[in-house]
Amino acid sequence: MDEPYNLELFPGCQIKLLLFRNIRNAAALKRKAMEGSIEGALLNPALILDALQIRVAANKAIHLHKLGKMKTRSLNAEIIFNLSPTNNISEAFKKFGLSDSNSDVLVALTDDGRNTLNSQEIISHVDGQQVSLAELSQLTDITQVKKVYKITAQEEKIGSILDAVICRMSTKDVL
Template sequence: MHLTQELQLFPDYRVTQMLFRDIKNAAELRQYAVEGKINGALINPTMVVSPFLAMLAANKAVHLQTLGKMKTRSLNSEIIFNLSPTNNISDAFKRFGISDGDNSVLVVVVHKKDELQFLSDVTAMVDGQQVPVEEVSSLSDVAKIKKLYKVTPQEEKCGSLLDAVVCRMAIKDIL
């Protein structure tokens, strides 16, 4: 149900993603995240095209943390911020973080190789059904994603929506 991958540039770290549907306690989860009771980024899956995007955002967050150049206060908030095509932190949280009324959540946790206790901890906190992470694309709001990342029809002819979003995430720091 969950997806765990090693960060190739940081082999001591793993990124685990868990997707939950039909959640009933989004407001409570958001409060837990604010208080630091959940050690993970709580992401609105309607704004995520593929699990690859969360992995990319987590990898960049670990890299920036290692360099001491994070733009936010924590690794988890940096993951959410890295998904955004803009440099506006509060806008990133509004668009990519979960809201009180959301009914699904993608939890992204960066951890050391042998740490696995968080899996049962997170699962116990979420009042919802865990589903395979690969189903995240079925929850995506493609129209909102295209609008936010300003993906043109011409661009879609030569690449995928995922390609366009990855490019926007990559050039964000340059613009």
């Protein structure tokens, strides 16, 4: 259910994704994350099409962390920021981060070579049901994804929505 992914660009670094449904303590989780007492990026799964999105954001976050060029204060915040197609940090947190009203949460735990992945600790904080990551597609709001990433009908004809999302995430600093 929570197998770690090795980050191809950074041997020794991993990311583990945990999906929870029917959570009843979203506000408390968000507060703990903001205080730094929870290690993990708490994500709104409605805007996540595939785990690849998170792996791309994590690779970029670790790269910027190692260079000392992060735009946010923590690796977890940088992952959330890197999911966004814009350079507006507060907008990224509003759209991609956990909100007080969310009933589902996707947690990204990272091991950048200095810390270990401790899924049991995060599981103990979540008042909800952990489910298989395979259920992520049931939680994705395709209409919202297209709106947030400004995906056109033409782009959908050329490739997949996931391709367009990854391109938007990857080129936001270039444009």
